[in-house]
Amino acid sequence: MPRARWTFRLLKTSTFRLAAVYLVVFAISVGAVLGYVYWQTLKLLDEQADETIAAEVQGIAEQYALNGTPGVLAVIKNRTRLDTGGLYLLATPVGKRLGGNLKSLPANVLNNEPGWIEFAYVVETPRGLTEHKARGFYTRLEGGYHLLVGRDIQELRQFGKIIRNTLIWALGLTAILGIGGGLLLSRNFLRRIDAITATVRAIRSGRMSDRVPLEGSGDELDRLAAALNDMLDEIERLMRGMKEVSSNIAHDLRTPLNRLRAQAEDALRSDDPAEHRRALEATIEHADNLLKTFNALLFIARAEAGQAAAGFSELDAAEVVREIGELYQPIVEDEGGSLKMTAPETLRMRGDRQLIAQALVNLLDNALKYGRRDDEPPQITIGAEVCDGHICLFVADRGPGIPESETEHVKDRFVRLDESRSAPGSGLGLSLVTSIARLHGGELILRDNKPGLRAILKLPRDGKT
């Protein structure tokens, strides 16, 4: 990645923007506080100087009233000698200097009305003559004498300038550090976001097994990455499922369609009306089976998309178990077997009564078809109970069972174990039950019934998916 583009993207990160906004707010507050201090300090110092000057002017004016110009000159001389930092000048009405430590009146003062003025004057320092700033009060004594009393404010101004410079430097440094920090933060952030983006791109280009690297710090980005990885796992699982299903559909739907077609063709060659009739009946039967398979597939797809939850209501699971048990009891007994029912009085839960009944019927059909040894009569138990806070509906048989290694596999679509291939069925029964369980936020558990199979529909009471 070109350096300039990287930097540009760095500036565009949300972290950097946040840092920048924070920086601006911080700079404004620092500036405001320091500015206020600066302004207040200068104001206080100025006021102090002005008060001193005003007091001195007052004193000199009084002296003049008592002793005239000699008195004024004596006071000035005295003050100058004490070096109180004051600046004085007394001049005749025509502007001739009579005394004081200022060499001359500043320009333009003579024509001015009395008042506050700021002026420059020349002082002698060890490094030579320099010009200093001063502030003073200019007035005219009775008899037209000019009087200027002032203070050197060079240091005051210098002080202000130092504060001002400090302020500017402080703000400048804050900005530099802030921007630097922001860039540093966003660089880290950007690096990790780039890792996520790179993974997403890799996956889009077909590398499904790529995963976002985790830092192991458990921070919010790590959590996001972990959630993304979980999602990717789920997507990969679904895609694998889809692939398997499409190849299974190809096989399991094509086979009966082929058979159907062959049968019709065969009947067409014959001239026997009885043969035609038989073929047509078989055709309808094949078509019905195909439709059942289609409907089951469609239902599973809908259930997995979570669309079929609209029919949820309060129901009594124990009652459903009893009703379905009662529905199946005669057929099991006709086969010489027994169907036991165990359920408490009531088991309230939220769910879809029709779907739960459908699931139980599928499990019972399976138990009847596969849940018996050789020619032994089926011994089936259907029941409902509370199991770790959930509701467990189960159908148990005493047949050959399912090997533990296959218990997950048989829930997939179109999966039929070799032992059962010869029996009629679509291989969708358990997938349908699994979908119904998932739709209710529960699961289908297949367990060893010692002997036989115990299929448990474990459903939450509140029906939340």
Added chain:
Amino acid sequence: MHILIIEDDKEAAGWLMKGLREAGHVTDLAVDGEEGLNMARNGDYDVLIIDRMLPKMDGLTLLKTLRKEGNQTPALFLSALGEVDDKVEGLRAGGDDYIAKPYAFSELLARVEVLGRRKTAEPVQTRLKVGDLEMDLLKRRVTRAGKEIQLQPREFKLLEYLMRHAGNVVTRTMLLENVWDYHFDPQTNVIDVHISRLRGKIDKEFDKPLLHTVRGAGYMLRAD
């Protein structure tokens, strides 16, 4: 019976009309919702067969309009939308029954005939009688030729449904829906076993069987 079919698929409607005529019914056809609404308003029909998805006006709206106008002709919805929710929607709109496409004609015929009969049925019955088989709904007693027959509660319900629809074919799906209140296709022959048990109780010791199997369709209870 005089039946109005509102269906835009002309080929499907053709098969349907042929089948219903062969069963002895008179049929009319409307090919879109508006035409169907007009014909249903003006004709005196015993049963309406309405496709849910129709041009110009969909089946649900059509029936809602009719019901609002006070027309109570029994109506059966035909729909490719076969889920339970869709069924509930259809029944809420005023439909009396609902059948999902693709359907077996025998199933449709049985349901249409039950609907047509409903219109003329007496509103409240406390006794049902088919031949010498009698059912007292208040005392919950069943007798045949004066001899009392002991039935389980579910068998009683099953027989009650068959007696209420005596002379009509009832399908296995209809029985599962109305006697057990479950709306899925009975996969195995569970219903047949219940029927055969009932038959054992009401027909076995008597000369003339009342409960007949109608091949490829379902069952019928009739006296002759």
